[in-house]
Amino acid sequence: MNMSTLRTWALVGLLTAALPATALAQTEARTPYRQTPAVLARLVDVPIAMDAPGLAADRTEFTSQVEMEAHLRGLKARAPGLYLGALGQTAEGRDLPWLVFTAEGLQDLSAVRRLNRPIIWLVGQQHGNEPSGGEAMLALASALADGELTPLLDRITVVVVPRMNPDGAAAFTRRTSLDFDLNRDHLLATLPESRGVQAAMVLLPPDLVVDAHEYGAAGPLQRFGRLNEADQTILDATHPGVPAGVTRLARTTYLPAMEAQLRDAGLSSSVYLSGMPATGPLVTGGTSPGISRNYYGLTGAVSFLLESRNGGGREAFQRRVASHYLAARGLLQAAAADGPRLRRTVAAARRSMAGSRAPLAVAYEPPVQPFVLPLMDAETGAPSTAATELRDSRQLRVTETRRRPRGYLLAPEARSAIEALEIKGIHLCAAVPQTLATEAFHVTRTEPITRQTREASTLTEALQVRLEARDLAVGEGWIWVPMNQAGSSVIAASLEPDSVGSHIHVGLVPVAEDGTAPVYRVVRTTPRTTGPC
Structure with missing residues (x-):
């Protein structure tokens, strides 16, 4: 670690020390909600084969760092051509593994880039207490190494970061061991995890990024007296600086591809909601450029947040993992089917940003729209809906600009x-x-x-x-x-x-x-x- 990095972290630490203790409380410290047997009976496993340690029969624990690294070494033994390395280490000294999959088995990253194929980054478990995304990344890595997704590598390059927050995963907390939310650090790049990923993305610039998380099933209980129903919620980059062509491609090609995969497997999907206020409109995911989804959109990449439905603990865990796996599979298949269009769109977006003379948006607001929220009965699991309103960041209105x-x-x-x-x-x-x-x-x-x-x-x-x-x-x-x-x-x-x-x-x-x-x-x-x- 160099001295300039230490100085940055020292200032971050001073900011933390100035906060009141109540501001540092972890949300996961609250008593978790437990779904009823009738609800769980509706959340059946998805009939799909996925190879990941945490999905083994009779499993009661989530995948540990040691198990994850052993799984990745096993993949390397099965498929010697995959690139397996580390993006660096966390503050507590854990490795940040990453994998690069090419049909040619290239180990030279500059040669990987020269393939001129779409580069898709799949990232899991930025929040340590949201394990299904990380488990899905391990299953996807297996399928890319020598499984059903291997044939796609003739047309795309895939990078997998199975667990971006190993320290948080070890402690089963949302934040990193430096006590910061990693998914707010992509603009600031003060944390070793975000720095490691971004340095690697300079070597292999993404055309498409997937960031896999989990959302709480019990969010609507207080307001609607029911549970969230959607197996998977999805949202693309929502910031006024994201190129319009990238947003259009995300919503017309890749979102439908993911939704179709989920629907064909009997899984439901909806838009990701970051806010469930007691009254007033619901809120989609935020517009901050430090959020992974938005940051990578600002680089010109097609960028998605995926959030599977988490009812607590290991409840319906296979189903949660499957919803991530299937959505990502649909996205990878769509990229392989029309990779040249993805590459052209992203390249054009980056050229337009380099040559832009347009004003900067410094204030903007989302409109309020009618919205139907998919729900289920908290006792029986019977599906239902609630007609409400949504403050929708997908349709931002710019209210102030700056030269x-x-x-x-x-x-x-x-x-x-x-x-x-x-x-x-x-x-x-x-x-x-x-x-x-x-x-x-x-x-x-x-x-x-x-x-x-x-x-x-x-x-x-x-x-x-x-x-x-x-x-x-x-x-x-x-x-x-x-x-x-x-x-x-x-x-x-x-x-x-x-x-x-x-x-x-x-x-x-x-x-x-x-x-x-x-x-x-x-x-x-x-x-x-x-x-x-």
Whole structure:
């Protein structure tokens, strides 16, 4: 671990220490809900063969780290051509295994990229207490190694990260051992798990990403007196910076492919809901760019969140795993069937982001729509529905924009942002001392920095921002971040202070006493740098 990483984690630790104890309570500490025998009788196993340790007959425990690693070594022995490595280690020293599947059995990742096939990333168990996604990744890896999915590798390359949060899985907690929600860190890239994945994605840029989680069956009990019914809930990237062509392909091709696989197996699906308020509209998954689903959409990839229905413990575990497996199988088959279109769409999206002159969306809101929520009786399991309303992030309305800059100048105090952008493969340049016209951010905080600030999933009013014209004296150690590159949406989301979860928003990049942030927008000229930029 280098010193700059230690400094970033030290600041993260200081932010954590400042939080009240109640803000750090784990949701899984509450007494779990248990479904009735009649409900469980309806949640039958799916008649499909899946090879994973946690699905063995008479199994009572989830797959351990040791068992997972043994399973992966077994796959390597059965299929020597698969690439098996580690993305790094967690804070507690556990390996982060990853696998790369190609028809040719390539071990050189640069050669894998030169195949010019769609690259699909399958990621499981970002939240340690949501095991079915991780188990499904192990089953998918088996099927890719020498099973039913092996023939697809003539047309696609598949990367599997079976367990992204090994420390959380070992403790069966949502968070990592550094006590942060990994699925809010993809923009900030402060945690070893997110850093490891993003560094590998520079080597093998994804065309399509699947992130497998679980949602709670008992969510609607208080409001509707019934349980959630959907076996699988699905949501694509919902942020205004996601290219429209990517969103269109996700919803017209890959979502129907997943839904069809589930339906053919007798499983139900619906949209993912992140909020079940006592009154008012329900809420789809949030718009924060730090969420995996949104972050990878901002890179130009087709990106999906999958959440299987979790009633607690190992209840209906095979069915939960099967819902992930089948959805991912449908997606892989669709990618193999029309890989060139996927590649063209993603490449066009990245070119459009590099050449865009469109304003940046800095405020937006989801419309409220009628919605039918699939439910089941909490005692008998009988299916039913509830007519309600939905605040739908799939149809965001932009309410405020800001002129797109040519790029950003970052002072040395913006070190955490510089490090994160470097890890993501964003092109950075060293600026030479000079004076030039810029726009400075003047930031006024309206709420204190708390864990909720760092882990917000939707746009919040935690600060106010105004721009000030400023002739800036650029010194040694300043960095120029040009926007004429494919990562421009990620850059803007990382550096605009009122982007929820940005480095300034969460306090990792400090704001001076006068409210000035060490990040400056350049809108007219291009700064001089030490080399071509």
